[in-house]
Amino acid sequence: xxxxxxxxxxxxxxxxxxxxxxxxxxxxxxxxxxxxxxxxxxxxxxxxxxxxxxxxxxxxxxxxxxxxxxxxxxxxxxxxxxxxxxxxxxxxxxxxxxxxxxxxxxxxxxxxxxxxxxxxxxxxxxxxxxxxxxxxxxxxxxxxxxxxxxxxxxxxxxxxxxxxxxxxxxxxxxxxxxxxxxxxxxxxxxxxxxxxxxxxxxxxxxxxxxxxxxxxxxxxxxxxxxxxxxxxxxxxxxxxxxxxxxxxxxxxxxxxxxxxxxxxxxxxxxxxxxxxxxxxxxxxxxxxxxxxxxxxxxxxxxxxxxxxxxxxxxxxx
Amino acid sequence: xxxxxxxxxxxxxxxxxxxxxxxxxxxxxxxxxxxxxxxxxxxxxxxxxxxxxxxxxxxxxxxxxxxxxxxxxxxxxxxxxxxxxxxxxxxxxxxxxxxxxxxxxxxxxxxxxxxxxxxxxxxxxxxxxxxxxxxxxxxxxxxxxxxxxxxxxxxxxxxxxxxxxxxxxxxxxxxxxxxxxxxxxxxxxxxxxxxxxxxxxxxxxxxxxxxxxxxxxxxxxxxxxxxxxxxxxxxxxxxxxxxxxxxxxxxxxxxxxxxxxxxxxxxxxxxxxxxxxxxxxxxxxxxxxxxxxxxxxxxxxxxxxxxxxxxxxxxxxxxxxxxxxxx
Ligand SMILES: Nc1ncnc2c1ncn2[C@@H]1O[C@H](COP(=O)(O)OP(=O)(O)O)[C@@H](O)[C@H]1O
Ligand SMILES: [Mg+2]
Numbered sequence: 001x002x003x004x005x006x007x008x009x010x011x012x013x014x015x016x017x018x019x020x021x022x023x024x025x026x027x028x029x030x031x032x033x034x035x036x037x038x039x040x041x042x043x044x045x046x047x048x049x050x051x052x053x054x055x056x057x058x059x060x061x062x063x064x065x066x067x068x069x070x071x072x073x074x075x076x077x078x079x080x081x082x083x084x085x086x087x088x089x090x091x092x093x094x095x096x097x098x099x100x101x102x103x104x105x106x107x108x109x110x111x112x113x114x115x116x117x118x119x120x121x122x123x124x125x126x127x128x129x130x131x132x133x134x135x136x137x138x139x140x141x142x143x144x145x146x147x148x149x150x151x152x153x154x155x156x157x158x159x160x161x162x163x164x165x166x167x168x169x170x171x172x173x174x175x176x177x178x179x180x181x182x183x184x185x186x187x188x189x190x191x192x193x194x195x196x197x198x199x200x201x202x203x204x205x206x207x208x209x210x211x212x213x214x215x216x217x218x219x220x221x222x223x224x225x226x227x228x229x230x231x232x233x234x235x236x237x238x239x240x241x242x243x244x245x246x247x248x249x250x251x252x253x254x255x256x257x258x259x260x261x262x263x264x265x266x267x268x269x270x271x272x273x274x275x276x277x278x279x280x281x282x283x284x285x286x287x288x289x290x291x292x293x294x295x296x297x298x299x300x301x302x303x304x305x306x307x308x309x310x311x312x313x314x315x316x317x
Numbered sequence: 318x319x320x321x322x323x324x325x326x327x328x329x330x331x332x333x334x335x336x337x338x339x340x341x342x343x344x345x346x347x348x349x350x351x352x353x354x355x356x357x358x359x360x361x362x363x364x365x366x367x368x369x370x371x372x373x374x375x376x377x378x379x380x381x382x383x384x385x386x387x388x389x390x391x392x393x394x395x396x397x398x399x400x401x402x403x404x405x406x407x408x409x410x411x412x413x414x415x416x417x418x419x420x421x422x423x424x425x426x427x428x429x430x431x432x433x434x435x436x437x438x439x440x441x442x443x444x445x446x447x448x449x450x451x452x453x454x455x456x457x458x459x460x461x462x463x464x465x466x467x468x469x470x471x472x473x474x475x476x477x478x479x480x481x482x483x484x485x486x487x488x489x490x491x492x493x494x495x496x497x498x499x500x501x502x503x504x505x506x507x508x509x510x511x512x513x514x515x516x517x518x519x520x521x522x523x524x525x526x527x528x529x530x531x532x533x534x535x536x537x538x539x540x541x542x543x544x545x546x547x548x549x550x551x552x553x554x555x556x557x558x559x560x561x562x563x564x565x566x567x568x569x570x571x572x573x574x575x576x577x578x579x580x581x582x583x584x585x586x587x588x589x590x591x592x593x594x595x596x597x598x599x600x601x602x603x604x605x606x607x608x609x610x611x612x613x614x615x616x617x618x619x620x621x622x623x624x625x626x627x628x629x630x631x632x633x634x635x636x637x638x639x640x641x642x643x644x
Contacts, residue, residue, distance in 0.1 A: 059475045062641040084477035091475070095468025099381060108377065111369035112476035112483075118369050157472065 010073065012037045012165050012196045013058060017067035020053050027053040029220040030067065035198055035213070040191045042207030042228070043200040045217030051200040052092050054217075055169050059089055072164060085115040088163040090171055094154025098143030102134055102153050105142050109157045116161060128156040132186065148179040155186065166190060167198045172206060184210050239272040241284065242293035249289045256280055272296050370478060374490045378456070384494070387452040388501050394448060395440035395506035399429070403513045406430045425603075432517055433510025434529070437536045438606065440506035441499070441543050445599050446579060449498055449543070450550045454571035456494045457554025460487040461637065463564035465644045474642060484555070484637050488630065491551040499544040503536065521608040535605055542602045546618060549595035549625030550575060556633040562644045592617070595625050 013035035020028040028050040035041045045051050056062045058069055060077030069076045071083050096105050106125040110116045116124075129138045132152040137145070145153065151171060158166055168187070172180040187210050191197050201207055207214050208228065215225035224231060239258060243249045249268045250261050258270040258280075273280065281294050378384055425442065428435040461484070464470035473483060510516070519532030527535075554571040561567050575596075581587055582594045591597050598621060601614035 056471075056641075056643070059471075060477075061471055061474060062643060063639065080474075080477050081479055084475050087475070089472075089475045091471055093468075095472055097377065097467070097469060100377065104377075108373050109472055109476055111373040112473045112478040114363070114367040114370075114477075114479070114482070116366065116369075118366060121369075154472075 010037055011035055011070075012039075012072060013041075013198060014070045015054075015058075015067065018054065018057060018064055018069050019066045020050075020057060020062065021065040026220050028057070028064075031220075031222050033215060033222065033225065035196065037196055038194060039213040040187065040197045040199065040211045042211035042214035043198060043217065044202070044204065044207050044214055045200075046202050048219075049202075049217040050220040051202075051217060052169055053220075055089075055091055055167055055198075055200065058167065059084070059087070059091065061091075081114075085113055085161065086164045087167060088158030088161070088165070089167040089169075090151075090154045090158055091167070091169045093170075093173060094150040094157075096142040096145070096150060096153060098141065100142060101139050102142055102145065102149075102156075103129065103138040105153060106157055106160060110160050113161070124160050125156075128159045131159055132156045133182070147174045148176070151175060151179070151183070155183070159190075163195055165196045165198065169200045170202065171199065172201070172203070180206070238269045238297055239277070239280070240293070240295060240297050241268045241289075241291060242266055243268065243284075243289055243291050245289045248287060249284060249291075252284050252287045252289060253280070256283060266292075269297075367482060370482065371486045371489055374486050375493060378490050378494065379497075384456065387455060388498060391444060391448055391452060391498055391502050392505040394444050395436055395502060395509050398426075398440055398443060399436055399506070399509035399513050402426065402429050402436075425606075428520070429510070430514060432519060432532075433512075433514035434507070434516060434519060434532050434536060436510030436514070437503050437506040438539060438603070440502050441539060441602065442600065444502050445543055445546065445602075446596070447575075449495075449502070450547060450575050450596075451572050452498055453491065453495055453547050453550050454554050454575055455568050457487075457491040457551045458558050458568035458571035459564045460491060460555055461558040462561050462567035463558075465562040465642070466564045468644060470644065471642050480637055481634065484559075484634055487558075488551065488555055488633075491555060492548065495547040495551060496541075496544045499540050499547070503540040507536070522603065522606050523608045525608040527608065539602050539605050542605065542615065542618075545622060546599050546602070548622040549629075552626045552629035552633070553595070556629040556636070559633045559637040559640065593621070595621060597621070 011034045013033060015031050015033045018028060018031040018033070019026065031050075031054060033054075043051050043054070053062070057064050058071055058076060060080040063077065071079075072086055074083050076083060096102075097108060100108065103125055106128060107121060110121050110125060111118070126135070126138075129135050132155050134149065134152055134156060137149060142150065142153065151174070155168075155171065158168070171187070172183050175183065184206065187197055187199060191210075199207070199211060211228055213226065214228050214231055216223045216231075239253075241249050241253070244266060246263050246266065246268050250263050253261060253268060253270055256275065256279075257273045259273075261268060261270040277294075277296070281291065284291055284294075425435045425438040429439055461470065464473060474480065478486075517529055518526050519529065519535075520526055550571070553574060554567070557570045557574070558567045561570075578594050578596055582591055582596055598614050598618035601618050604611040604613075604615055
């Protein structure tokens with residue numbers, strides 16, 4: 001039966017009213033998510049906001065309390081056997097057989113997939129190990145792996161087959177900055193091969209660095225979703241003047257119609273006025289304000305987030 | 318997307334149905350098998366390929382130190398029994414009072430000095446009440462719960478192993494372990510028996526004599542019946558294993574149930590329930606040493622094991638099919 005995912009613009013993940021309730025607590029509350037094919041989709045939210053619970057429902061591991069989820073155009077968890085061979089997943093950290101070597105862990109997971117050809121199993125495992133840079137450590141027992149190596153082995157398991165969709169739940173969690181960079185560049189590489197990547201994270205800058213699209217969750221609810229550029233544009237950038245003469249600067253800017261002025265130690269920020277910024281700068285200099293720095297700071301996702309929720313990002317759900 | 322598809326998906330979206338329907342659909346995968354997306358060629362399920370998981374499961378089970386330790390303990394039992402009998406009869410005395418039902422220890426122990434083959438029967442009689450089922454309780458109890466507590470269960474299921482398939486593979490592996498464990502006891506007993514005692518013609522319980530090779534055949538048959546006697550405990554352990562996410566808890570519960578059942582079977586006031594306890598007919602394997610073989614209790618035993626496999630196997634399937642995998 002043909003499905004909309006047959007068109008390149010279709011959604012790879014589509015949920016409507018997806019809800020999971022634990023007792024009285026709504027872990028995921030009426031989620032309407034749409035992940036475009038070919039995107040690197042950031043699923044952003046503080047700890048406890050329902051990201052992993054959503055991913056578990058998408059992968060057919062837990063039953064939604066209500067609502068529907070479609071992955072690759074097919075209903076989940078109904079079509080797990082059809083859908084999941086085309087999906088690689090890292091869910092809430094890697095889980096390995098400590099008494100098996102890294103390589104044997106991959107062979108084990110591959111043999112669980114009934115669509116995986118046993119004749120190419122070894123070769124595919126080697127290729128996956130190579131891709132994540134674990135070839136040298138492939139013979140070591142997994143219990144001797146560092147967290148970063150475990151994370152990479154988990155990724156290798158997700159890469160045992162060519163995938164249409166990669167679901168990565170906080171893949172850089174617990175890694176050092178170097179490990180984070182490696183994983184992120186791997187994600188970019190995979191995405192450039194045309195794989196859709198669904199990446200959950202509680203780190204804003206991670207999403208900003210690697211994602212084309214994003215959705216923002218707090219306390220089980222979806223606040224917004226769309227292309228990252230649009231989300232950030234939704235929160236306008238701020239005019240920032242760095243100067244020792246903050247008092248004078250604030251007065252001049254106010255006269256020029258700059259709203260929402262905030263004065264800190266050596267900076268004055270506000271909403272950019274409609275007029276040419278060159279004129280604003282000239283006016284400041286004319287008024288004897290010693291200007292060290294002048295410009296409009298690009299709005300970040302964090303600004304967008306603060307604008308949407310009225311609170312800082314680190315507030316836990 | 319077609320509207321019909323959405324409705325169909327919603328109607329059958331319960332997890333258990335999903336798993337079961339998907340399993341049933343495996344065979345016709347190729348004709349309805351439109352690939353999930355555009356970029357990918359169809360990857361049909363091949364029946365032979367699905368056996369890869371069983372091979373993997375068997376290999377990691379029998380490579381684990383825990384499994385090997387259990388088998389080593391089982392292999393040691395006949396050695397200890399053999400040496401004890403040898404020492405006790407070294408001065409020409411004899412062990413025990415009489416036949417297989419004599420009060421002086423496990424069945425057949427009195428005949429061991431005359432014929433080493435009897436050590437096989439004695440060792441099986443000694444390990445069947447506790448050592449063997451305990452070992453099976455560990456393996457079966459850990460089957461699903463162990464994967465859950467290690468977190469590997471979620472990766473097997475997204476592979477996707479399929480819940481029914483995974484459960485079948487786990488049960489098949491537990492049953493294989495039953496067979497291997499029993500054969501380890503029997504083989505160890507035969508080796509020790511041959512080493513320490515003479516071998517020769519076998520006197521059956523009925524008093525007739527059969528050749529050594531006939532006796533060997535009966536020993537093998539008895540080992541198979543003993544292995545089959547463990548089918549019920551395996552199913553029980555597997556069911557318990559689907560109920561918790563802690564491997565240790567599942568193993569402890571299964572072994573606890575085993576001990577409880579053994580105790581209940583000893584309380585005369587509870588004789589009404591005795592025929593339904595999975596261990597009640599276990600020692601009927603001795604009837605294979607009668608001439609002619611007395612089948613009644615043997616058949617009852619096998620029937621009871623089948624009943625347990627059916628009841629607890631279905632319960633495990635029903636439970637695991639809808640279970641939220643939250644570990
Ligand atoms: N199995 C469970 N039982 C009860 N509550 C749960 C369970 N799993 C998750 N939760 C709750 O659901 C909420 C969302 O959790 P989770 O999806 O893990 O968040 P995230 O992945 O965004 O950190 C949390 O409040 C968590 O405590
Ligand atoms: Mg999480």
